[in-house]
Amino acid sequence: MQRLNLKGSVALAALALMAACSKEEAPPPPPTPTVGVVTVAQESVVLTSELPGRIAAVETSEVRPQVSGVIRDRLFTEGAMVRAGQVLYAIEDAPYRAALASAQGQLGAAQSQINATRLQAQRYGQLVALNAVSKQEADNATASAQQARANVAAQQAAVQSARVNLGFTRIKAPISGRIGRSIATVGALVQTGQTDALATIQRTNTVYVDVTQSAAQLLDLKAAMASGGVTRSDGSARVQLLLPNGQTYPIEGRLQFSEVTVDQTTGAVTLRASFANPNGLLLPGMYVRAKLVEGTRTQAIMAPQEGISRDPRGGATAMVVNAQNKVEQRTVVTDRVIGDKWIITSGLKPGDKLIVEGLLNLRPGTTVKPAAPQQIGKAAAQGGNGAGASAAGNTQAGK
Structure with a gap:
């Protein structure tokens, strides 16, 4: 009996020891993260939108001949600045000078007929009162005088037309700007109404940047402005340009207008901004990204x-x-x-x-x-x- 009690005491002591050991080995609760x-x-904050765009010249003029002929001389350097009215090409003008001289001769002949027909009409008018000539002959004389005056007017118009065509043999620059390459050389035959332009002139001291913005963004902006959540300090938004090399163009532009219709294929609206380009850094056709400052969201x-x-x-x-x-x-x-x-x-x-x-x-x-x-x-x-x-x-x- 004593042996059994001893064994039971030993077992209880072992269990107590195991419980104490397990209690000591329990991990602490994790700390609060x-x-x-x-x-x-x-x-x-200032709201901005970065939109893709292309640069376009403010003015572009394609130089084309207005009369046909052979180019006798080219009077400009490709890539140079030209001014409005400057002669660019000279077309062989001998045929047009001859046409002008012929028109002037015909005008002189027509003018010489005026006095003769006028005097004859006056004399027939006097004779018909005396019944010396028939009234029909007097009417014919008056008609001849009127026809002579009309012929003079027609010949004067022919002289003016020949003079204009002669002037068109000097092809002049319609606008001031930088002229591109010439597709025609000396000796080339050019014709009135030809498809290809002889050269293109672009005025780039100021350029346009045409960017596209989704119609949804434009509507959201207008709704925010109407509710007062977005304000604009002035009537035209400011625009900054990011050039193809990643640099920011140093001159800030202004938004000019937005297109009045939405492109049906893209659902976008075209916006046009203008930038000063005094150094010619912005070239027509260049791809840029425009950062449009839309307003301030309060x-x-x-x-x-x-x-x-x-x-x-x-x-x-x-x-x-x-x-x-x-x-x-x-x-x-x-x-x-x-x-x-x-x-x-x-x-x-x-x-x-x-x-x-x-x-x-x-x-x-x-x-x-x-x-x-x-x-x-x-x-x-x-x-x-x-x-x-x-x-x-x-x-x-x-x-």
Whole structure:
């Protein structure tokens, strides 16, 4: 009996020892994770749109011949600046000089007939009163005098036409600007109404930039301006240019107008801006990107991009810390990116604590310790535990 009690005491002691050992080996509860938060506030931001565009000259003129003939001389240098009225080509003018001389001779002959027919009409008018000639003969004399005057007018018009054609043998620049290459050389035959232009002149001291904007964006902007959410300081929006090499054009442009119709194939509206081009840096046909300053949105809610993620369906979501320091997931609607922030139109309100660091493996309902974003790394260094190191790792992953 004593032996059984001894065995039972030993067993109880072993169980107590095992319970004490297991209680000592139980892991401590995980520490509360620290997350970096920013407080959402309303800001006044400048709205910009970056749109593709092409440069076009303010004035473009294609030089074509107005009379046919052989080019005798080319009087300009390709790529040079020309002024309006400057002679560019000389067409062989001998046939046109001869045509002018012939017209002038015919005019002289017609003018010589005026006096003779006029005097004859006067004499017949006197004789018909004396019944010396018939009235028919007097009428014929009067008609001959009128015909002579009409013939003079016709010959004068022929002389003027011949003189104009002679002037067209000197092909002049219709506008001032920079002239391109010449497709015709000395000795080439050119004809009136030909399809190909001899050269093209473009005035580029000021250029147009034609950009396209979706009709939906334009409607949203007008609606925001009508509601007072977006204001514009002046009547024309400012425009900046991004050149093909990535540099920003140093001179700011102005929006001139927007097209009155929407392109049926693309659903876009064409906008035209003008830019000063004193150094000729902007060339017609150049592809650029125009940054259009649309206006200023007042009381905009801005959220750092680090705090906005996407769900499997592509919707924007955000994690916020509520008053009980628990994580809440919000579905938000984003408008556009300004710098490193999203404009949020719904889902967040001023005063919300948006989590921007420590988002990895974070679940809604988790109790967290909010801190300024730059303090996450310090907390990990001071804690020296696995949770702190994990928070620091999350910070790097978020970045």
